Amino acid sequence: MKLLPSLSLFLFLVISSASSASILDNFSQCLSDNTEILIPFSKAFITPNNSTFLPTLQSTAQNLRYLVPSVPKPDFIFTPLLDSHVQAAVICSKQLGIHLRVRSGGHDYEALSYVSQIETPFIIVDLAKLRSVQINIEDNSAWVQAGASIGEVYYRIAEKSKTHGYPAGLALA
Ligand SMILES: *[C@@H]1O[C@H](CO)[C@@H](O)[C@H](O)[C@H]1NC(C)=O
Ligand SMILES: *[C@@H]1O[C@H](CO)[C@@H](O)[C@H](O)[C@H]1NC(C)=O
Ligand SMILES: *[C@@H]1O[C@H](CO)[C@@H](O)[C@H](O)[C@H]1NC(C)=O
Secondary structure, three states: OOHHHHHHHHHHHHHHHHHOOOHHHHHHHHHHHHOOOOOOHHHHEEOOOOOOHHHHHHOOOOOHHHHOOOOOOOOOEEOOOOHHHHHHHHHHHHHHOOEEEEEOOOOOOOOOOOOOOOOOOEEEEEHHHOOOEEEEOOOOEEEEOOOOOHHHHHHHHHHHOOOOOOOOOOOOO
């Protein structure tokens, strides 16, 4: 007879914890299931209650019109540390029906990389921590991760060669 109340309490807890799992909970669970290298979550996720959320959101935004409070904000910002994390983020967004915006250098005046006005909820996958630049002068080739800025690319080329270069620029609206 004593079992009954605790059993129903247990069931209630199971049910309520399942339905109260947030998008972030579900997403991070899915990421763990889909990556071999564990993600240090405290470093990879920035939630709106974190004081670094707005500064991070604004960090590469070029169009201030899309930063006003009335513009929808992402549920969280995910900053992958490895390219396999990006792959997992795409898989998990699809699986969980979360809309995904990918931001690299932020050269984006329509704010498509950090705002969604139509599809909610949405998250930002911010590639700011994937910015390695490998220059191979002998091969005339370069491997550049999407988060690197043009200045960083130029710098790494200039370190290796005084004659290699290519035209690029920053457009100001
Ligand atoms: C998280 O996943 C659980 C189990 O699939 C589901 O019941 C819940 O609604 C999900 N939460 C959100 C916010 O989508
Ligand atoms: C806030 O975010 C930063 C950067 O992701 C992280 O290092 C820090 O632990 C977070 N703080 C809290 C209270 O979640
Ligand atoms: C911020 O929110 C996340 C999930 O939304 C939660 O896990 C975390 O504990 C919260 N941090 C603080 C400092 O309130």
